[in-house]
Amino acid sequence: MDTMHTDNADELAAIMRALADPVRIRILRLVADAGELTCSPLAEALDLPQSTLSRHLRVLRESGLAYSRPDGAHRWVGVNADAVNARHPGLLASLLALG
Numbered sequence: 001m002d003t004m005h006t007d008n009a010d011e012l013a014a015i016m017r018a019l020a021d022p023v024r025i026r027i028l029r030l031v032a033d034a035g036e037l038t039c040s041p042l043a044e045a046l047d048l049p050q051s052t053l054s055r056h057l058r059v060l061r062e063s064g065l066a067y068s069r070p071d072g073a074h075r076w077v078g079v080n081a082d083a084v085n086a087r088h089p090g091l092l093a094s095l096l097a098l099g
Contacts, residue, residue, distance in 0.1 A: 011064065012088060018063035019095065023048070024056050028065060028079055032096050036069070036078040065092075 018024055023046065030045055031037050043053045057077060060066035064083055069076045084092050 008087065014063045015065060015084070015088070015091070018059050018065055021056070021059075024060055024065075025095065027053075027056055027060065027077075028092075029096055031066065031077050032079045032081070032092075036076045038074045038076055042077065 026046060027042065030042060039050065039053060039057070042048075043050050046053065048056075057066065057068065061068060064080055067078050067080045069078065079092065081092050
């Protein structure tokens with residue numbers, strides 16, 4: 001019998017799909033290093049158009065890896081470390097420790 005529940009496996013598969021793009025890994029690393037960032041500095045650091053960054057952030061949010069928090073005219077982005085670590089211990093630490 002499979003000890004991993006289907007919903008947990010589906011969630012992990014969604015996370016792996018989100019991490020399949022190196023730009024999204026770079027986004028997570030930048031945000032994790034800063035704690036939270038707004039979209040403008042992220043787009044500038046990655047040399048991406050705002051529309052492309054928004055698409056990547058949507059994938060990260062939908063996978064549960066990141067969150068966004070509105071604050072006036074700004075939208076702050078953060079890594080959803082507590083939620084991911086609760087379901088998949090060590091996953092983010094391993095990812096962020098890689099070169």
